[in-house]
Amino acid sequence: MAQQNAMQLLVKWHIWLGWLVGVPIVMWLASWLFMVIKPIEEVRGEHLRISVAEAPLVIEGSAFATEDAQLKDMRLTMQEGRAIAILATTDGVTTRVDYATGEAIPPVDAEGARAIAAQRILGGNDVTSVRFFEAEEVPFDFRRPRPVWQVSLEDGTNVYIGRDTGEVEAVRTRWWRWFDFMWGLHIMDLSEREDTSHPILIGFAALSLLGAIMGCILMFRRRKTRAKTASS
Incomplete structure (x- = not known):
């Protein structure tokens, strides 16, 4: 008898817990499905960018600027107490130079x-x-x-x-x-x-959302049925 009462209490707690977490689960799964439908590149608008041919930076008056330098990017930072320029060229080479003197750093x-x-x-x-x-x-x-x-x-x-x-x-x-x-x-x-949008993920997200919604509906019907049984 005691075991039966304990099981009934556990079922009751389970039902109330289902009501408590059911809505957040549906919200989480719905948002998950929404986020995985589109590739992250499209979400960020990368597909809208018009590709532009890379052009080297033109830096005049710098100690390390030369006519042959095809700089793509330059970043200044402090290392070991001095200003360092980190240079990236259009052919993918990265080097460091002393910003004040232009001396290359190994x-x-x-x-x-x-x-x-x-x-x-x-x-x-x-x-x-x-x-x-x-x-x-x-x-x-x-x-x-x-x-x-x-x-x-x-x-x-x-x-x-x-x-x-x-x-x-x-x-x-x-x-x-x-x-x-x-x-x-x-x-x-x-x-x-890294792939946050592929058919397997989208399919499981959709199935999970459908299952959660069906579970919420069934909990509501179970509660309604129990109310009718108690009143009859």
């Missing part, structure tokens, strides 16, 4: 990567390994086509230092890697973990 080596991690990352002194990766062979948790040093720390964190920029390009903790895996499960794209 690419970051392994010791330089260690020093940058120690200066800019908490616990950056606790290094277990330093490895270099070419742009075409970067680890999966970085996923950017640029040459980097991977500085691995004792707590499992991977710090990525740009060889040509001298910047911390990314920090990947163990939690980030698990989050990235869960994100891949969420969007059903474990290979690249």
